[in-house]
Amino acid sequence: MTTFLAIIVLVLVAIAIWQMSKIFELSQAHTDNSEVANDKDNKLNGYLMFGFLAAFYIFMIYGVFKWGPLVLGTPASEHGDDYDFLMTMSMVLIFFVQFLTQGLLFFFAYKYKGQKGKKALFYADNDKLEMIWTIIPVITLAGLILYGLFTWTTIMDVNSEDEDPMVIELYAQQFNWKARYAGQDNTLGEANVRLIDIASSNILGINEADPNADDDVIATELHLPVGKKVLFKMRSQDVIHSAYMPHFRAQMNCVPGMITQFSFTPTVTTEEMRADGGIVEKVERINDIRAEKRANGEDADPYEFDYLLLCNKICGQSHYNMQMKIIVESEEDFNAWMKEQKTFAASMGKDDSSNGEMAQSEVFISDDEASIIGVN
Amino acid sequence: MSEHAHHKETFVTKYIFSQDHKMISKQFLITGLLMGIIGIAMSLLFRMQLAWPGESFKIFEVLLGKWAPDGVMDANIYLALVTIHGTIMVFFVLTQGLSGTFSNLLIPLQIGARDMASGFMNMLSYWMFFLSAIIMVGSLFIEAGPAAAGWTIYPPLSALPQAQPGSGLGMTLWLVSMAIFIASSLMGSLNYIVTVLNLRTKGMSMTRLPLTMWALFITAVIGVVSFPVLLSAALLLIMDRSFGTSFFLSDIFIGGEALHYQGGSPVLYEHLFWFLGHPEVYIVLLPALGITSEVIATNSRKPIFGYRAMIASILAIAFLSTIVWGHHMFVSGMNPFLGSVFTFTTLLIAIPSAVKGFNYITTLWKGNLQMNPAMLFSIGMVSTFITGGLTGIILGDSTLDINVHDTYFVVAHFHLVMGISSLYGMFAGIYHWYPKMFGRMMSKNLGYVHFWLTLIAAYGVFFPMHFIGLAGLPRRYYSNSAFPLFDELQDTNVVITIFALLAGFAQLFFLWNFFRSMFYGKKATQNPWKSNTLEWTTPVEHLHGNWPGEIPHVHRWPYDYSKTNEDGEYVIPGQDFVPQTIPLQDGEEEMNH
Ligand code: HEM
Ligand SMILES: [Cu+2]
Ligand SMILES: [Cu+2]
Numbered sequence: 001m002t003t004f005l006a007i008i009v010l011v012l013v014a015i016a017i018w019q020m021s022k023i024f025e026l027s028q029a030h031t032d033n034s035e036v037a038n039d040k041d042n043k044l045n046g047y048l049m050f051g052f053l054a055a056f057y058i059f060m061i062y063g064v065f066k067w068g069p070l071v072l073g074t075p076a077s078e079h080g081d082d083y084d085f086l087m088t089m090s091m092v093l094i095f096f097v098q099f100l101t102q103g104l105l106f107f108f109a110y111k112y113k114g115q116k117g118k119k120a121l122f123y124a125d126n127d128k129l130e131m132i133w134t135i136i137p138v139i140t141l142a143g144l145i146l147y148g149l150f151t152w153t154t155i156m157d158v159n160s161e162d163e164d165p166m167v168i169e170l171y172a173q174q175f176n177w178k179a180r181y182a183g184q185d186n187t188l189g190e191a192n193v194r195l196i197d198i199a200s201s202n203i204l205g206i207n208e209a210d211p212n213a214d215d216d217v218i219a220t221e222l223h224l225p226v227g228k229k230v231l232f233k234m235r236s237q238d239v240i241h242s243a244y245m246p247h248f249r250a251q252m253n254c255v256p257g258m259i260t261q262f263s264f265t266p267t268v269t270t271e272e273m274r275a276d277g278g279i280v281e282k283v284e285r286i287n288d289i290r291a292e293k294r295a296n297g298e299d300a301d302p303y304e305f306d307y308l309l310l311c312n313k314i315c316g317q318s319h320y321n322m323q324m325k326i327i328v329e330s331e332e333d334f335n336a337w338m339k340e341q342k343t344f345a346a347s348m349g350k351d352d353s354s355n356g357e358m359a360q361s362e363v364f365i366s367d368d369e370a371s372i373i374g375v376n
Numbered sequence: 377m378s379e380h381a382h383h384k385e386t387f388v389t390k391y392i393f394s395q396d397h398k399m400i401s402k403q404f405l406i407t408g409l410l411m412g413i414i415g416i417a418m419s420l421l422f423r424m425q426l427a428w429p430g431e432s433f434k435i436f437e438v439l440l441g442k443w444a445p446d447g448v449m450d451a452n453i454y455l456a457l458v459t460i461h462g463t464i465m466v467f468f469v470l471t472q473g474l475s476g477t478f479s480n481l482l483i484p485l486q487i488g489a490r491d492m493a494s495g496f497m498n499m500l501s502y503w504m505f506f507l508s509a510i511i512m513v514g515s516l517f518i519e520a521g522p523a524a525a526g527w528t529i530y531p532p533l534s535a536l537p538q539a540q541p542g543s544g545l546g547m548t549l550w551l552v553s554m555a556i557f558i559a560s561s562l563m564g565s566l567n568y569i570v571t572v573l574n575l576r577t578k579g580m581s582m583t584r585l586p587l588t589m590w591a592l593f594i595t596a597v598i599g600v601v602s603f604p605v606l607l608s609a610a611l612l613l614i615m616d617r618s619f620g621t622s623f624f625l626s627d628i629f630i631g632g633e634a635l636h637y638q639g640g641s642p643v644l645y646e647h648l649f650w651f652l653g654h655p656e657v658y659i660v661l662l663p664a665l666g667i668t669s670e671v672i673a674t675n676s677r678k679p680i681f682g683y684r685a686m687i688a689s690i691l692a693i694a695f696l697s698t699i700v701w702g703h704h705m706f707v708s709g710m711n712p713f714l715g716s717v718f719t720f721t722t723l724l725i726a727i728p729s730a731v732k733g734f735n736y737i738t739t740l741w742k743g744n745l746q747m748n749p750a751m752l753f754s755i756g757m758v759s760t761f762i763t764g765g766l767t768g769i770i771l772g773d774s775t776l777d778i779n780v781h782d783t784y785f786v787v788a789h790f791h792l793v794m795g796i797s798s799l800y801g802m803f804a805g806i807y808h809w810y811p812k813m814f815g816r817m818m819s820k821n822l823g824y825v826h827f828w829l830t831l832i833a834a835y836g837v838f839f840p841m842h843f844i845g846l847a848g849l850p851r852r853y854y855s856n857s858a859f860p861l862f863d864e865l866q867d868t869n870v871v872i873t874i875f876a877l878l879a880g881f882a883q884l885f886f887l888w889n890f891f892r893s894m895f896y897g898k899k900a901t902q903n904p905w906k907s908n909t910l911e912w913t914t915p916v917e918h919l920h921g922n923w924p925g926e927i928p929h930v931h932r933w934p935y936d937y938s939k940t941n942e943d944g945e946y947v948i949p950g951q952d953f954v955p956q957t958i959p960l961q962d963g964e965e966e967m968n969h
Pocket of ligand 2: 314
């Protein structure tokens with residue numbers, strides 16, 4: 001790697017030096033001395049245009065092979081396949097147009113480099129051509145828009161009744177994440193940051209008087225049963241954060257004062273993903289790097305693949321390290337894990353759901369109201 | 377008008393509080409360049425941190441002082457550097473540095489006017505710009521550090537001093553600076569609009585305007601439409617910050633206590649911000665497109681292809697640019713239906729952009745390309761405009777944006793399409809009109825070195841960046857080392873940073889050339905590029921009032937390059953261009969009328 005870099009740098013420096021020697025030579029040779037391009041300049045830069053075009057093509061193709069494997073790989077959610085299909089289509093289209101137009105641009109720049117006495121073609125207009133390059137983008141884009149909008153509507157249609165998604169709250173704060181499961185009743189207890197009571201460890205501001213809250217479960221790892229649709233309700237207590245789950249092709253901002261939502265169905269368990277060909281290679285590459293780091297005395301434990309929830313909206317000093325592990329597992333494993341978790345009622349030390357009186361009831365936004373705010 | 381008042385000029389009225397548009401244009405340019413030096417230097421610092429996270433650098437210690445204890449950059453100052461870099465590059469360099477310079481220089485000269493409609497307002501516009509620049513730079517030196525919430529300064533992060541150190545006095549100064557900046561920009565824009573509409577010389581109909589004029593004129597219109605909205609967003613944010621209102625804030629618990637704010641919405645702020653923020657992209661881009669149109673036509677010795685289609689595209693882009701802002705908010709929590717609408721309008725804007733791209737390429741076809749540095753940068757501009765524009769098709773598609781929003785894919789996209797393209801446009805403008813501004817020529821050979829190094833380095837920086845974005849790397853991360861998943865991106869980050877350092881190095885050739893040529897450059901001739909437009913009919917030595925005698929009249933459009941009569945002879949024998957001041961010859965038909 002370092003040698004590769006060294007080579008790049010050397011090549012570039014060489015180009016610079018070669019250019020500068022050219023300068024020297026030119027400034028000696030030509031007589032007009034006017035700082036306006038002459039035939040020699042046109043020729044030199046024309047050839048450089050051609051050279052650049054070739055280098056640019058090579059660079060782009062090399063880039064796709066060199067950096068292409070860095071991308072995320074197999075999607076882990078139901079809509080992920082649609083997403084990746086649309087992405088691949090768009091990328092292919094883009095690369096095609098990119099190669100075509102850059103080719104024309106730099107080739108023309110080379111081909112028509114100026115020469116004293118040459119006559120340019122006076123060619124000011126052609127309605128037919130203008131039509132062609134209006135209509136072709138129109139048709140292509142119409143296709144992309146239609147397909148994109150269709151996918152978008154499907155992904156964002158979080159409220160489809162028939163699937164009865166499992167409700168989970170994602171709760172963001174500087175600089176960590178919590179997940180709150182809705183429990184047996186699949187209904188989250190009401191909550192508002194004004195109810196946060198650090199002393200009694202009601203850290204999410206859940207209304208203790210709401211019976212729906214009793215069976216809620218708060219966790220610092222996000223466990224998801226495979227094949228079950230999940231409806232995330234996002235909340236933030238301080239600044240805007242963004243719940244970014246790249247392997248699931250999922251992202252939604254968490255905005256203080258409102259509840260936002262996103263839903264998807266995880267389709268690949270963590271175990272299965274660890275065995276995925278692309279991921280196996282990726283993990284190997286990463287572990288090679290980490291082994292090298294260890295050899296240099298840095299602490300870098302061997303890496304094992306896990307899904308992640310990252311913060312993707314600038315939120316302050318530790319924005320770069322605001323993460324939560326996601327574990328997708330079989331339904332049995334999920335249930336077993338869930339059993340071990342304390343319910344909210346248990347963690348608050350109350351056993352029956354009827355105690356406690358309603359306090360400050362005006363400040364709650366009920367879940368339903370809030371989600372209306374959220375979608376509008 | 378021809379008898380222009382010859383009042384006595386002192387040093388102060390000539391060089392400092394000048395009301396002459398040519399001097400004001402130079403003031404804008406030099407201020408913009410100085411800001412650019414600061415902005416780009418910052419990007420090099422934080423790029424070094426990204427390539428070698430946590431490494432100790434002497435230069436950090438020297439430049440950042442207490443924010444880089446033992447030469448290791450602090451996370452808060454990283455965010456501050458990114459924020460001020462973005463703010464400076466977008467607003468100070470590519471808005472006022474670019475528009476301010478070329479609108480001032482070119483509008484009166486290219487439409488045939490003695491000066492701007494209001495010289496005084498013009499002067500005020502510059503001095504408010506200067507003041508805002510001083511405040512922005514000054515905010516770097518305060519105790520808690522400058523604003524650090526990203527150039528978009530979303531509340532609550534920007535509203536609450538508890539949220540990060542930069543949201544204290546630093547953010548106040550940022551807001552004050554921007555409010556003054558907006559006032560400056562509005563004064564400038566109003567002046568440009570009035571001047572173009574009212575002060576065109578005889579014969580200069582709107583369809584005989586050079587495309588630079590169209591671009592600068594429409595840019596000013598977009599600015600007047602959208603900057604006031606940013607001003608109101610800034611004012612409301614100031615109210616929330618200082619007077620306890622709740623426009624953008626609600627239900628917040630921070631620093632161990634619940635705050636009183638209730639009922640506001642950060643999403644409202646996002647709408648207001650992007651209502652300017654997206655048009656801003658075109659405020660930055662259109663002047664560059666206008667400049668390249670002019671430079672490409674002149675140096676191809678051909679008319680710009682599809683003059684009317686180019687104007688129509690500018691108008692379409694201007695209109696559409698005001699109704700696409702929501703593409704920055706697909707995952708903000710706004711109604712998904714709105715997302716669909718914004719996807720639709722956004723992808724529409726690709727159409728006029730495509731038309732422009734193809735028209736540029738066709739203009740080169742069968743030309744007689746004069747490879748002056750301005751021409752090279754214009755070709756480079758078309759190249760980066762296409763490369764960056766194409767990825768817009770992905771980001772504008774709400775579905776695809778879900779997973780690439782706020783990643784380095786976005787950083788790569790907007791740098792190419794807006795940052796680098798406009799910067800190239802600005803360089804093209806400087807190389808092309810330097811003789812007009814300073815009466816001397818810049819060295820072409822240094823220009824060539826500058827261009828080729830910059831072209832290679834800029835692609836070296838921003839092309840690989842797409843891939844680390846597709847790998848899921850979020851932007852505005854101080855370091856990627858918190859995620860083993862991103863370990864394999866480190867090599868690429870090093871490559872990017874090396875290219876960035878090279879790009880920064882390449883700019884030294886430009887700076888040297890720019891400042892040296894002011895004093896030691898070759899004396900310019902009146903029309904060095906053999907151009908048709910009016911500015912080249914003014915004398916090399918600047919005159920107050922621009923033309924010594926009467927203002928010339930205009931008889932044709934500006935693109936009669938290589939035009940021939942029936943016999944295949946040039947219209948003016950022995951000369952492949954016909955300036956706008958030359959009346960139509962016998963039997964000659966005017967284009968586009
Ligand atoms: C040598 C040239 C440049 C380099 C290496 C560079 C690099 C970068 C990088 C890496 C970021 C992202 C940092 C992050 O998100 O953590 C960034 C942000 C940004 N840059 Fe540049 N940049 C350069 C020139 C420009 C130019 C010419 C513009 C003009 C538009 C510009 C505008 C911005 C903006 C608006 C941001 C976003 C700031 C934010 O996230 O708040 N940059 N730059
Ligand atoms: Cu965060
Ligand atoms: Cu936009």
